[in-house]
Amino acid sequence: MSDNMQTISPDALRTEYVSPAQCEFFTGSSGFLGARINGTEYRRVILMRALPLTRPDEYICISDVEKNELGIIEKLSDFPPEQREMIESELSKRYFCPVITEIKSVREKFGNFYFDVMIGERKKNFTVKNISKNIRYHGSGFDIIDIDGNRYNIPDYSQISGKSRRNLDPYIY
Amino acid sequence: MKKRPPEKPEKGKNTLPGYVVKALGEKGLDAGGALFSIKGDMDSEACYKDTRLFFDEKGLYLAFCREKTVKPKHGHVPPDPEITVDKIIAVPAEEADSLSIERYTSTGRLIMSCGEETSPLTYFSPGLAGEFDKFARVFNTYKETGEVKLPDDGAGDENKCKKCGAPCPPGKDFCRKHDKNKGTATRLIKFFGGYVPQIAVILFFMILNSATNVLVPQLSTRALYDDVLANAGDTVLAESLKALGVLVLTVVGIRLLKVLLTMIHDYMSASILPRVMYSLKVKIFEAMQRLSIGFYSSKQTGSLMDRVTRDATNIYWFFTDGIPRLILDGTTLIGVLIVMFMMSPKLSLIALGTTPVLLFTLIAGNKFFRRLHHRVWVTRSRARSLVSDNINGQRIIKAFAKEEDESEHFGELSRDVMSAEIKVGLSEATLFPLLDIVALLITTIVLGVGGVMVAKGENNMTTGTLLSFIVYVNMLKEPFGFLSWISNWWARCSDSAQRVFEIADAIPEITEKEDAVGFENLRGSIEISELEFEYEPAKPVITKMNLHVEAGTMLGIVGKTGAGKTTIANLIARLYDAKEGSIKIDGIDVRDLKLGELRKNIGLVSQDIYLFIGSIADNIRYAKPGASMDEVIAAAKAACAHDFIMKLPDGYETRVGAGGQSLSGGEKQRISIARTIIQNPKILILDEATAAMDTETERNIQRSLSSLSKGRTTIAIAHRLSTLRDSDYLAVISEGTIVEYGTYQELMRLKGEFFRLYKIQSEALKTIGIGGDGEETGEDSQEETHHE
Numbered sequence: 001m002s003d004n005m006q007t008i009s010p011d012a013l014r015t016e017y018v019s020p021a022q023c024e025f026f027t028g029s030s031g032f033l034g035a036r037i038n039g040t041e042y043r044r045v046i047l048m049r050a051l052p053l054t055r056p057d058e059y060i061c062i063s064d065v066e067k068n069e070l071g072i073i074e075k076l077s078d079f080p081p082e083q084r085e086m087i088e089s090e091l092s093k094r095y096f097c098p099v100i101t102e103i104k105s106v107r108e109k110f111g112n113f114y115f116d117v118m119i120g121e122r123k124k125n126f127t128v129k130n131i132s133k134n135i136r137y138h139g140s141g142f143d144i145i146d147i148d149g150n151r152y153n154i155p156d157y158s159q160i161s162g163k164s165r166r167n168l169d170p171y172i173y
Numbered sequence: 174m175k176k177r178p179p180e181k182p183e184k185g186k187n188t189l190p191g192y193v194v195k196a197l198g199e200k201g202l203d204a205g206g207a208l209f210s211i212k213g214d215m216d217s218e219a220c221y222k223d224t225r226l227f228f229d230e231k232g233l234y235l236a237f238c239r240e241k242t243v244k245p246k247h248g249h250v251p252p253d254p255e256i257t258v259d260k261i262i263a264v265p266a267e268e269a270d271s272l273s274i275e276r277y278t279s280t281g282r283l284i285m286s287c288g289e290e291t292s293p294l295t296y297f298s299p300g301l302a303g304e305f306d307k308f309a310r311v312f313n314t315y316k317e318t319g320e321v322k323l324p325d326d327g328a329g330d331e332n333k334c335k336k337c338g339a340p341c342p343p344g345k346d347f348c349r350k351h352d353k354n355k356g357t358a359t360r361l362i363k364f365f366g367g368y369v370p371q372i373a374v375i376l377f378f379m380i381l382n383s384a385t386n387v388l389v390p391q392l393s394t395r396a397l398y399d400d401v402l403a404n405a406g407d408t409v410l411a412e413s414l415k416a417l418g419v420l421v422l423t424v425v426g427i428r429l430l431k432v433l434l435t436m437i438h439d440y441m442s443a444s445i446l447p448r449v450m451y452s453l454k455v456k457i458f459e460a461m462q463r464l465s466i467g468f469y470s471s472k473q474t475g476s477l478m479d480r481v482t483r484d485a486t487n488i489y490w491f492f493t494d495g496i497p498r499l500i501l502d503g504t505t506l507i508g509v510l511i512v513m514f515m516m517s518p519k520l521s522l523i524a525l526g527t528t529p530v531l532l533f534t535l536i537a538g539n540k541f542f543r544r545l546h547h548r549v550w551v552t553r554s555r556a557r558s559l560v561s562d563n564i565n566g567q568r569i570i571k572a573f574a575k576e577e578d579e580s581e582h583f584g585e586l587s588r589d590v591m592s593a594e595i596k597v598g599l600s601e602a603t604l605f606p607l608l609d610i611v612a613l614l615i616t617t618i619v620l621g622v623g624g625v626m627v628a629k630g631e632n633n634m635t636t637g638t639l640l641s642f643i644v645y646v647n648m649l650k651e652p653f654g655f656l657s658w659i660s661n662w663w664a665r666c667s668d669s670a671q672r673v674f675e676i677a678d679a680i681p682e683i684t685e686k687e688d689a690v691g692f693e694n695l696r697g698s699i700e701i702s703e704l705e706f707e708y709e710p711a712k713p714v715i716t717k718m719n720l721h722v723e724a725g726t727m728l729g730i731v732g733k734t735g736a737g738k739t740t741i742a743n744l745i746a747r748l749y750d751a752k753e754g755s756i757k758i759d760g761i762d763v764r765d766l767k768l769g770e771l772r773k774n775i776g777l778v779s780q781d782i783y784l785f786i787g788s789i790a791d792n793i794r795y796a797k798p799g800a801s802m803d804e805v806i807a808a809a810k811a812a813c814a815h816d817f818i819m820k821l822p823d824g825y826e827t828r829v830g831a832g833g834q835s836l837s838g839g840e841k842q843r844i845s846i847a848r849t850i851i852q853n854p855k856i857l858i859l860d861e862a863t864a865a866m867d868t869e870t871e872r873n874i875q876r877s878l879s880s881l882s883k884g885r886t887t888i889a890i891a892h893r894l895s896t897l898r899d900s901d902y903l904a905v906i907s908e909g910t911i912v913e914y915g916t917y918q919e920l921m922r923l924k925g926e927f928f929r930l931y932k933i934q935s936e937a938l939k940t941i942g943i944g945g946d947g948e949e950t951g952e953d954s955q956e957e958t959h960h961e
């Protein structure tokens with residue numbers, strides 16, 4: 001091995017997770033989510049999910065407004081309830097994704113797929129193009145992305161009604 | 174019926190609609206002086222909510238409300254929507270300096286700044302990003318200049334139908350429903366316009382063909398039983414045999430006539446359809462060549478390959494297979510029904526009375542099987558993708574010893590295919606006999622009732638008539654079956670045709686002006702001023718960029734990945750148009766130049782190398798098809814490609830591109846450079862053109878290029894600073910704008926971003942034991958880099 005070659009220390013491969021003891025979130029007067037991490041206060045932090053589809057409550061990356069990573073939350077459940085609520089609220093806005101509870105109809109016309117769905121009690125119509133790309137399976141359910149970039153989620157495909165499944169089945173690739 | 178003015182005010186006057194002003198007035202806010210407004214769809218907690226965002230001289234306002242459209246009574250003017258204002262946020266003018274928007278995964282947020290302070294205002298869904306971005310820009314301009322100046326980019330209105338707001342195909346103003354060019358069938362039929370006489374003849378022969386179908390049971394069944402067999406006992410054998418012989422010969426004759434008729438119309442169709450498909454495919458391909466690069470990279474475009482191949486094939490099969498069967502089965506059905514009613518109206522009504530059961534079974538069965546076949550198709554295509562992935566990734570699979578895992582994965586997917594196929598097989602085995610039972614049921618009823626009629630001698634019903642009637646009843650099954658799914662087939666053909674016409678009708682984003690000018694003695698100076706560009710709304714790639722490149726000089730551009738370097742190259746070559754600002758070549762805006770002339774004079778060696786299917790020589794002379802072999806070799810030598818080409822067994826005749834000789838990234842880049850050298854452009858843009866080469870080859874090419882670039886304006890984009898050592902000037906780009914500009918020495922003395930990049934690369938080289946001897950600045954260090 002050349003002298004210049006360096007072995008990678010196991011420390012370099014270890015991910016630094018922030019624990020609730022090291023990190024406290026707060027909502028600043030401006031309305032942005034801030035955090036105190038290892039004694040340093042950040043007036044605005046940005047939270048991003050590493051696994052937004054399958055493990056939304058784990059591996060949450062905290063960064064400052066310049067996108068410099070400040071740490072990673074390994075498990076949201078480690079944090080106390082009020083802190084968790086703050087984090088979840090921030091994430092739910094960034095990853096806004098209405099849950100589809102019923103698929104009333106899917107009509108295909110000229111390459112556009114017109115979805116008529118229920119999001120809880122609210123009726124919603126949206127259009128999807130290129131369905132092989134925009135209806136994505138993620139383990140148990142589907143993410144659907146419409147022509148404007150809005151995302152809709154079916155967390156568990158087996159939990160929606162048989163009629164809804166029959167309506168979507170022909171369009172699943 | 175009176176038409177109500179649109180709720181959204183006319184362009185250029187985005188003020189609030191009257192009913193909103195009234196509702197806000199009731200809440201104590203005078204919004205009559207609103208200068209600009211937009212409608213949002215989320216509140217500050219990212220929940221769906223109707224919002225109205227507007228500003229006037231006094232401040233910025235955000236009203237959260239609930240709006241409900243009221244359906245008009247027939248023939249009445251639509252009433253105003255019902256509106257309830259829940260909350261109003263008012264920000265005094267002095268507390269809002271500027272607005273900006275941030276885009277997240279599936280939302281966006283409007284941010285307000287006042288001095289150093291920033292605060293969030295509201296969220297919006299991604300579809301409104303363009304509208305909010307426009308609002309922010311109008312507001313910011315108003316704060317700077319005191320004028321409400323609308324950007325003339327149509328942001329927010331693009332890709333929405335001007336009539337109903339539904340999505341539009343790229344480059345069109347109306348959705349398919351409201352498009353004047355609607356009528357897929359009419360448009361498709363127009364392609365057959367030149368063949369009207371032939372089509373009339375085909376139709377005539379098809380109808381004759383159907384007539385023979387209808388005639389045969391009359392002879393082979395009814396006449397056989399009633400006229401020959403029934404009288405057999407009463408006449409002498411010779412006469413019976415004679416009558417039988419005549420009948421058999423007539424049936425054979427009709428059958429032969431049918432074969433002849435089929436041959437004639439198939440022969441004629443075979444000579445027309447490929448011609449029509451040829452016109453259609455050429456039309457799509459020509460349209461695709463006209464379209465701008467943005468169309469190809471658009472996420473909504475889908476697979477263009479499919480349009481030329483699969484969609485055209487869908488149309489082809491519908492016209493080759495579907496239409497002839499439709500005509501044959503349709504006319505046969507009509508003919509059979511007429512004959513049936515002529516034979517026995519009573520039995521016909523009984524038979525038709527039971528056909529809804531058959532039709533229902535057919536339609537339900539079709540729907541059911543379509544779903545099952547779709548599942549088989551999906552599972553098969555997943556398994557196929559895995560096989561393709563596996564073959565392409567064999568090297569990696571072996572390197573990570575993942576053979577068993579891959580086999581297991583394939584096994585899982587194949588099991589899915591197997592299950593889906595078993596389900597189809599079992600369902601077919603169950604349902605097809607069921608269909609036969611339904612058909613049998615109809616035949617049995619007809620036979621029973623008809624038998625009684627024969628026994629009673631009712632309606633002159635004879636055994637022969639009854640038997641031929643049953644043949645006719647059975648003949649109904651096939652046309653019914655076909656007609657029950659022809660509509661699906663037409664829907665698929667119509668979808669394909671729509672997608673094809675979408676390309677044919679799309680208007681290119683980059684178009685040449687009618688009064689476009691050409692170059693006269695092109696010198697090659699480039700002037701970029703206040704340039705702004707974004708691929709997606711509110712995601713600026715180039716912001717307020719100013720740059721001047723003197724004719725005949727070389728400018729090196731450096732910057733991090735994603736800084737906007739390649740975008741500049743694309744904008745200079747006018748592959749995209751700037752959102753704001755301008756790019757001028759010799760003082761002429763690129764948008765005023767003839768496109769062909771502009772691109773002929775700009776040689777772009779892109780980082781995405783693409784070699785077309787053909788020989789290496791053909792690829793090199795792509796820009797100049799008439800180039801002699803001497804020119805090709807000279808260009809290859811200048812691009813340091815000649816040596817490796819000569820080592821290939823077929824030399825310059827080696828076939829490259831898909832299915833051809835595989836070349837390394839560096840080799841492809843050299844062919845690509847040779848292709849540009851032979852073009853002899855006045856402006857040369859090298860976008861990471863030598864990134865995949867070793868340092869020695871890169872240096873050799875640079876020597877060639879620098880001798881070639883005399884009198885030529887060159888823009889070289891690179892990560893490796895050594896690539897840019899011959900540049901007269903260097904520009905450092907960061908986040909879409911130029912942060913440093915000057916000669917190499919000036920930038921090194923400045924000790925800014927360029928110096929930092931230089932240090933990083935120099936340190937990296939030292940780490941692996943090459944070059945770099947510590948702290949250098951200025952000319953010495955430049956020399957050091959040269960000899961790395």
